Amino acid sequence: MDLNSQYLAKRKTPAEVLASIQDGDYIFSAQSSSAPVTLIEEMPLLRQWGRKNLVFNSCGPNYDHAWFHDPAMRDTVEHVSWFFSPPVRKACQEGLCGFLPGDTTSLVRKTMDRARWEGRRPVLLATAAPLDAQGNFTLSVSTLFERDLINAGALVLLEVSSKHPRICGDTLIPLSRVTAFTETDRPVPAGNPGKAKPVDQKIAARVAELIPDGSTLQLGVGHLPNAVAVELRNRKHLGIHSGVFGYAMLELIRSGAVDNSQKGFMDGFSICSSVSGGQDLFDFVDDNHSVLFRAGTFTNNPRIIAKNRNMVSLNSTLEIDLTGQSAGESMGFRQFSASGAQPETIQGAQFSPGGKSILALPSAYEAKTADGKRVLQSKIVTSFRPGTVVTSSRTLVDYVVTEYGTACLRGLSIPRRVEALIAIAHPEFREQLRQDAKKYGLLY
CATH class of the missing domain: 3.40.1080.10 (Glutaconate Coenzyme A-transferase)
Incomplete structure (x- = not known):
């Protein structure tokens, strides 16, 4: 036939x-x-x-x-x-x-x-x-x-x-x-990246300080990665090895910051497993042989990620506890998303020569009480509420960034981690976090 x-x-x-x-x-x-x-x-x-x-x-x-x-x-x-x-x-x-x-x-x-x-x-x-x-x-x-x-x-x-x-x-x-x-003839569903909030821009500026020329990037999608891309437009010789190819990647390629020349692995190509965004993104990847799509078992494999030089992974998370555990997928027993590739990209980046992993989040958020009032809650917590899933263990978490600063947890003891994380928490919650840490033996 x-x-x-x-x-x-x-x-x-x-x-x-x-x-x-x-x-x-x-x-x-x-x-x-x-x-x-x-x-x-x-x-x-x-x-x-x-x-x-x-x-x-x-x-x-x-x-x-x-x-x-x-x-x-x-x-x-x-x-x-x-x-x-x-x-x-x-x-x-x-x-x-x-x-x-x-x-x-x-x-x-x-x-x-x-x-x-x-x-x-x-x-x-x-x-x-x-x-x-x-x-x-x-x-x-x-x-x-x-x-x-x-x-x-x-x-x-x-x-x-x-x-x-x-x-x-x-x-x-x-x-x-x-x-x-x-x-x-159904079109690809388009995502709206929205506009970065002032808190995203502050966090992005701090994240960008950790990303030198010649880095290979794993970025997600959303307000924060897009804000980071704006901060990195004047970098040189960046590379892309990322599960998702989003607007942040397109921004960096168009600005000339990304040329994929110094990755040390699959030089000359942006590597990803999916694309998420709008029609301009879909048009960019259409028949574009410089953007290669591979299975997640390849793109997100820590051993493969580690082949890139100066790999930097950037992930968001919902909460961080005072010992450095990341809760990136659930709020109590309510499942919000999934672990995605957070644990794998964190490991892969740290195995990379000169690599690092970054978890970024606002220091606080507004929650609605039972009577309809809105109250400020800390995203850096003494311990997670019952049912909350630990997405990345404290043995994996490396850099944590909020709008108030950067905490590098690499090689730190629990008391020093606690101090570093309290220092980047929202000022309104720092004293209570310190008291709780002493109460539960995390600080002397």
């Missing part, structure tokens, strides 16, 4: 694509902006068809599908998620989604083990860019775990969109490897 005949045979309606799913399948949705929205929206058809005992694994979905909140779907599919975004946080509160903890370099392997032990067939639902002349689709905007699932033999069902960029790197999916696909 020639290429065109294969193409026509595998091109189907969304319902026909979903008909390939069988009882007991373990369904992986591509992450975030690369999730196939049209296919996922039609998944209630599986209930109508009487499918049973399915697992659906999402990862930070952008769209809030109605069936996420439909108790009637529980008899058809168990919804679990590797990374919580607002839609799945809401579903979790409704008792309709469970969190699946893990790190980005082992999640696929461990979850595939579980699927195999339970006799489940793995299925990948993903969005792809259109077929090229050589007969390949291209993974679009993410290779975080999608590449590994394809390599591991998952059944591949695609939503092929003419509006998705064709990214470069380890991204090709041969038509022969695809069971079925449907065509759409």
